[in-house]
Amino acid sequence: MTSVPRLSFSHVGIFVTDIARMEDFYTRVLGFTVTDRGDLETARGRLQFVFLSRDPREHHQVVMASGRPADLPFNPINQISFRMADFAGVREMYRRLQHEPVTEISPVSHGNALSVYFRDPEGNRLELFVDTPWYVKQPLRVPMDMQLSDRELWAWAEAEARRQPGFKPVEEWRSALSRQMEQR
Missing domain, CATH: 3.10.180.10 (2,3-Dihydroxybiphenyl 1,2-Dioxygenase, domain 1)
Structure with a gap:
């Protein structure tokens, strides 16, 4: 090849x-x-x-x-995603978004990431996320309760991830993917 x-x-x-x-x-x-x-x-x-x-x-x-x-029948952008430095940043942005002209604010766990989705003023779906130390088979979207403390939320996210198919430490998954990519 x-x-x-x-x-x-x-x-x-x-x-x-x-x-x-x-x-x-x-x-x-x-x-x-x-x-x-x-x-x-x-x-x-x-x-x-x-x-x-x-x-x-x-x-x-x-x-x-x-x-x-202005008259497109649907938005052709599925999503634009931004990695945050830490979950505190995701939480702060979630709070800020409550007072902005955005819609569909949706905090979720993907197992491999904790995310907040929302639509910008023109309806583009944006994602702010932080990686987790886990891998699970995608797609996965589980609503997340932002009222939980950080400790409670991370414990919930890990328990939820462990119940999913393919759960493993993300470093294990990355090593396997790296080997696969090297063979190309």
Whole structure:
């Protein structure tokens, strides 16, 4: 089998209907910094672009482009996910989101991650998550009670994960996946 050159995920670009409103939300609520902005002539006409990052090593992690039609029959974005440094950050964002123009706030456990999902002001589904030390077969989505203390929540999450097919320490799963990838 031919080896594929190494690659890693860098950024996502999304079309938006109201670029100013989306820039405000992503900078004010999610803490992104605008790294660049400008207009560009494209096959779809002249579009505005805003580049955003939370990592000084990355020029942009999210790029927004104007021109999204307001009358799409459904949102083509399944989700955009952001890894948090720790669960305290997930919990703090959950609290902040209660006072923002977002919908469908949904805390869940995936077994391998503890997440809060929500829709941004244009209906894109976002996920804020922290990894757990466990692997379980996916997909898995179990509603999570954010009223529990951190200790109670982690104990519940581990007990829930242990009941799922394929439960194992995530390092064991990563080692097996690494071997599989090396064989490609």
